Amino acid sequence: xxxxxxxxxxxxxxxxxxxxxxxxxxxxxxxxxxxxxxxxxxxxxxxxxxxxxxxxxxxxxxxxxxxxxxxxxxxxxxxxxxxxxxxxxxxxxxxxxxxxxxxxxxxxxxxxxxxxxxxxxxxxxxxxxxxxxxxxxxxxxxxxxxxxxxxxxxxxxxxxxxxxxxxxxxxxxxxxxxxxxxxxxxxxxxxxxxxxxxx
Numbered sequence: 001x002x003x004x005x006x007x008x009x010x011x012x013x014x015x016x017x018x019x020x021x022x023x024x025x026x027x028x029x030x031x032x033x034x035x036x037x038x039x040x041x042x043x044x045x046x047x048x049x050x051x052x053x054x055x056x057x058x059x060x061x062x063x064x065x066x067x068x069x070x071x072x073x074x075x076x077x078x079x080x081x082x083x084x085x086x087x088x089x090x091x092x093x094x095x096x097x098x099x100x101x102x103x104x105x106x107x108x109x110x111x112x113x114x115x116x117x118x119x120x121x122x123x124x125x126x127x128x129x130x131x132x133x134x135x136x137x138x139x140x141x142x143x144x145x146x147x148x149x150x151x152x153x154x155x156x157x158x159x160x161x162x163x164x165x166x167x168x169x170x171x172x173x174x175x176x177x178x179x180x181x182x183x184x185x186x187x188x189x190x191x192x193x194x195x196x197x198x199x
Contacts (some may be wrong), residue, residue: 019097044149047168051076051159054148056112056137059123064110064137067079074159075109078150079124082115086154087173090130096175096184097134105188106161111136114153116140158183 026167045052051074055065066074079086093109102108111132113123117140127136139145148157151170158167167183174180178192185192 047165049165050163051165054144056139058135058137068162069108071161072106072108076157077111078153078155080114080153081126083153085172089154092175094132110137112137112139112144160187
């Protein structure tokens, strides 16, 4: 074996080593890309981001989609019949809804039931027992749960007229208080009325 053959052998081995390193790097980059793309699926919806669109039916079969409500402030509440704090929160939601409807404000309230097929039969009695009049949307397969990455119920999103999340509330809130409705009233350009003082 002469020197030329040895040199060619070294070049071939170093070329193979370079190719192997390059392939390993490309595989590593591919894995990092897949992990990054999948991890972004689990990022929660944050204030300032566009609210994920959805299309759901209400209890009467009427279809609602978030994108069709652009130009209105939209109050999206996720709840379930088995959620005690949801039941405590909803009467104050009804008061807010009635108040803003009477003012003819560009506002919509959507309450999305996260009840699955096994507890859907409880939705009607639940709604009637509280006397709710705002749209109750049904999501038995958890489509919106996946889009909004819910941490639990109740969870509420106040969405501005352009479709961006203006406020995110985890847990129940008393919607009869001025502090609770500040963001909504600001988006609607409504001045809160002073609370009546006892005489």
